[in-house]
């Protein structure tokens with residue numbers, strides 16, 4: 001939790017620091033300290049890679065969808081005798097879709113209701 005909140009801050013700091021190091025390396029090269037400039041440049045590259053990784057991890061945690069799972073139920077009724085059956089919703093279910101024959105009277109059963117499972121007041 002704390003890490004997730006800190007990650008963008010760390011990423012920002014790292015990229016800011018890498019820019020500062022890049023500027024410092026250019027300054028050092030202009031001053032004639034090419035070796036020093038090279039060290040700064042390498043540090044800048046390392047920091048850029050780290051900040052890139054940090055931002056990537058942040059994006060990955062953000063991509064995880066927060067889904068509320070609830071059951072969807074399909075109610076099947078017989079038009080002839082009124083026999084009702086409730087089962088878990090299946091892909092392709094829609095209202096008035098014919099679902100085989102009634103086990104009681106042999107009539108045609110259709111989907112009459114698709115709903116979310118009712119939540120009870122007391123869990």
Ligand SMILES: [Zn+2]
Pocket residue numbers: 078079080081082083102103104105106107
């Ligand atoms: Zn029936």
